[in-house]
């Protein structure tokens with residue numbers, strides 16, 4: 198049982214190809230791995246992530262199910278009880294909702310309620326997030342729902358290599374993993390070859406994607422490229438930003454996050470999901486609890502607005518982009534008398550005119 | 564005005580107590596789909612009805628081809644075509660009285676339009692400027708539902724409420740063959756049966772749920788058979804035979820209105836186009852299959868009948884086509900205008916009254932828009948005031 202990897206150097210690959218490869222290799226390595234979902238067989242999935250699997254492994258290992266998400270995840274529970282490792286595909290983020298009953302009431306707590314007798318090695322793949330012009334119910338970011346459900350791991354890759362490595366790790370995990378796939382990065386490319394899965398940091402590790410000294414941007418999934426771009430742009434203003442890619446929302450790698458914030462003294466959390474009750478709140482709280490004495494400014498959040506996901510023609514106004522991130526960075530020049538209108542939080546808010554500057558180089562910095 | 568706005572107007576009557584079924588309507592569907600066209604019964608079809616259906620079908624086909632063309636021009640984000648299924652779409656609209664409600668799925672834009680909706684407003688969801696581009700109360704058409712089968716319990720609830728209120732309103736809910744596998748489908752049928760709600764469920768069995776054929780969706784002899792377990796009559800009809808679909812639906816609506824409870828109608832049809840313009844249908848079906856269905860085209864079936872009975876001449880046919888072309892031209896023209904969007908509307912209608920957080924976020928966007936407007940010299944003043952603050 199080996200993963201056949203020809204060591205022929207790195208070639209350009211898309212995230213969707215890396216995900217497909219991860220599924221293929223996992224199925225080849227372990228006959229217990231089964232893929233099921235809507236349109237995953239003949240069609241290869243609407244995003245082609247399961248392309249060719251039914252042909253290669255047969256329809257019993259890569260199965261077109263009836264159209265019923267609760268049924269898909271519910272039967273996966275039984276399959277897992279019987280020793281299989283189901284990998285289920287939810288076609289789009291919002292169509293996972295019929296399966297939430299199974300996910301929350303059974304998948305997430307089966308191990309706990311059976312005192313460890315019934316682990317649930319299930320991977321639930323959910324394409325999520327916006328930016329692809331999808332119509333209603335095709336662009337939700339529901340990671341907070343999953344994060345708030347004890348017993349689940351929640352991971353999301355932002356790079357081609359991570360797509361492969363994290364999916365392999367998710368399938369290998371003896372606990373259920375909600376594997377969030379950033380739709381708008383499906384076609385992002387990198388020079389890559391599938392290494393051994395253990396070469397990619399596993400579930401529960403964050404990675405510093407860019408070193409910097411003046412503030413930390415904490416992000417994941419679809420917002421990573423936004424943050425990296427913002428960090429480049431900020432150099433023009435004298436800011437040297439560090440960018441942390443969480444990769445894993447549960448468990449959260451607080452060590453990497455806190456080490457970075459202690460170095461830089463300032464933090465902005467960036468994500469597409471709504472701000473209120475969103476992942477950024479948890480991060481801001483943890484950073485405040487653990488790094489209070491190192492903070493030079495409040496932890497800020499740049500998030501989607503607190504609205505139902507908007508229609509595609511308006512989504513560009515909703516999704517946090519480079520400018521909104523830069524405005525938040527500018528606001529990190531915090532002064533003691535800094536007050537906010539309606540100051541229940543600092544997220545998603547900024548001086549759009551963008552009085553950007555470097556701490557210590559412009560008037561008012563501490 | 565909604566019920567809630569009329570204090571005192573809402574006097575619920577208790578639902579009828581459960582009784583063993585004495586309804587004479589048989590539960591089991593016939594083995595063969597019900598047909599009219601091509602049978603001796605076709606001779607008795609009212610010429611006016613055939614002409615009415617024909618006009619709707621020709622317009623419907625043209626609407627589908629026009630909307631599909633608009634996706635190629637980037638004017639529509641996506642369009643799930645109902646080409647090949649026009650008979651079901653049109654019959655669903657025509658079977659209802661004005662006071663009744665239609666609950667469409669995302670594929671049923673045409674049914675909504677046949678019921679009188681402005682075609683452009685009906686396409687708003689798919690164009691991407693707003694989620695529901697029309698006021699559901701205006702023509703009693705619920706929002707096009709994308710999460711499958713979720714509209715079915717809504718239809719049951721509305722029909723039940725209307726019944727409690729003493730209104731003889733019927734709800735007709737549309738769902739695809741794939742959607743019948745969802746839990747919501749089963750729960751809706753069961754509720755409707757137990758409450759004897761005046762609902763008609765129309766399953767358009769078009770052969771596929773995206774790529775998955777019916778054989779992988781169900782092992783039942785037909786989808787209409789599913790009704791039996793709930794104590795609901797199931798009916799099987801040729802979904803390309805417009806007068807037949809209309810007759811079966813009209814009968815089901817009549818039965819529902821008269822207190823006879825729900826009916827499940829399965830219309831056997833075929834999706835001639837791909838699932839949407841974004842789908843590659845060659846991956847899962849053969850050209851031969853599509854070609855075979857083309858010879859059972861719902862538009863041509865009615866047209867042939869009109870010609871066979873000498874109910875239309877060449878001028879008449881040309882007039883129908885011209886009317887359809889005019890409709891398409893009007894649609895094209897209006898869809899080629901950029902929609903007038905105000906980003907500030909993002910914060911409207913999230914709550915009846917805007918929260919402090921949303922006011923704050925609206926201020927952020929207003930400032931951004933003003934800054935952008937100042938930068939590009941446009942007159943964008945940062946949006947208008949919200950309507951629900």
Ligand SMILES: Cc1ncc(C[n+]2csc(CCOP(=O)(O)OP(=O)(O)O)c2C)c(N)n1
Pocket residue numbers: 235264266288292295670709710711738739740741742743769771772773834838
């Ligand atoms: C709850 C839910 N799951 C998945 C989807 C994605 N999806 C959209 S259309 C479709 C197939 C629907 O097939 P069917 O019910 O037969 O209707 P048709 O498209 O053939 O009209 C799927 C799987 C969805 N919209 N809602």
